[in-house]
Amino acid sequence: MDIFLLIVVIILALLLIGMNIYLLAYYTHPDDRSFGDAWWPKVIVVVGLTLSFGQVLALPLDVSNSRGFGAGMRIDLMWQILYMSVAIYVFILVPFSLFYYEADEEDSMGAKCGHAIKMQVFAIIIITVLLLIGYFTLNIARIPVEMYSCDATVIEESLLFIDPTEYKTMNPACSQDDDTLNLKV
Secondary structure (H helix, E strand, O other), rough: OOHHHHHHHHHHHHHHHHHHHHHHHOOOOOHOOOOOOOOOHHHHHHHHHHHHHHHHHHHHHHHHHHHOOOOOOOHHHHHHHHHHHHHHHHHHHHHHHHHOOOOOOOHHHHHHHHHHHHHHHHHHHHHHHHHHHHHHHHHHHHHHEEEEEEEEOOHHHHHOOOHHHHHHHOOOOEEEEEEEEEEOO
């Protein structure tokens, strides 16, 4: 593994976390500046921003690795970890935090957690039903494709810079086929 690339990734992660803490502190309401009682929502915001920026910054790392500069880093594993982290974050941590934060303030911590867990189970059931319905009804992507083919020995040099839709009319050796590409998810 390339040690320089690893050091750059660690430094960028630390800079991202520092920048997100600064953004949170800068845009927080003056009455809510301290971490006091509401520290958990602030942690959720910082982690969410870090995950979203991390996805954007992971793309150059993937390109660098695919061109041979990453010394064989397991980028596929990195993407799986990143996407699973985002899914867990979006479907479990954020709703639970919202339900906990919106619980009655006079309740004990255990009562708040109980309320948040009940609401979270309900939310997971709804999310699961919606995902299953979407998967079973929308699991095939149909992409229309127009294919143009010409015999390379017959094409005149002047035809190389013409719109492909005009090939058939200008040269009888060219043909056009319409097809649909079906991608199953």
